[in-house]
Amino acid sequence: MTTLHKGLALAGALLLTGCQAINTTGSSAVGVDRKQYMFSMLSTDEVNQSYAQMYQETLQQAQAKGKLDTRSNNAKRLQVIGQRLISQAGYFRPDARQWDWQVSLIDSPELNANCGPGGKIIFYSGIITKLKLTDDEIAAVMGHEIAHALREHSREAMSKAYGIEMAKLGLGAVLGVSQETIGLADTAVQYGMTLPNSRSAETEADLLGIELAARAGYNPNGAVSLWRKMEQVSQGAPAEFMSTHPSSSTRIATLEANIPKVMPLYEQARKR
Structure with a gap:
């Protein structure tokens, strides 16, 4: 085994050190049930509280600039859509019912x-106005973002980053390898581990997002029309292999394959 391979093996071992394998959300119609590795020292409450402070600072800065929108029709739409989606979040994880949910709109292109963690939602007006989003499409965006919070993808990414830093220290201190080799290992970890997992998190958010929207009574097909609009305005985006997000075509195909699984939930919600 080469030094680089030994280093990557050490990286894998350190990523698991102090971690616990959990599934942050319960059963879903779309089959999101991947086990996630979280560092025990990074508790859900700590991450939520930390982000809440950042969220309030962002709102204060926007308000000081006169950019915090609480009165427009779009601000009112967000509140209505948000409350319907939030009311269904507890299906995936009961503790989310106790989160201090907030929905805010910032006037920005x-x-x-x-x-963010703990249910702190921010929309920037540009995504609504430039894409001329319908309520179903807003629900697709918001459902996707709420799914990130429910799955604690931020905490998972923090745990992973911590493990990678430990592994890099281990490469230098334990194996005595050069900075050049550490750089190679860093590149291998980035493209062989970090980015694919980020794309996995995005796909999970897409899938849970359409289920959340459907349970709230919004047409999950709004996610497809949303990403077709996004595809039109994101020409020249990086290739999927080099990106943390799936390509638009891959994303749309995955959504179209899974929407039939949640359409009965949408039809049922419409009857309530």
């Missing part, structure tokens, strides 16, 4: 939205 960015095509972006996110839901």
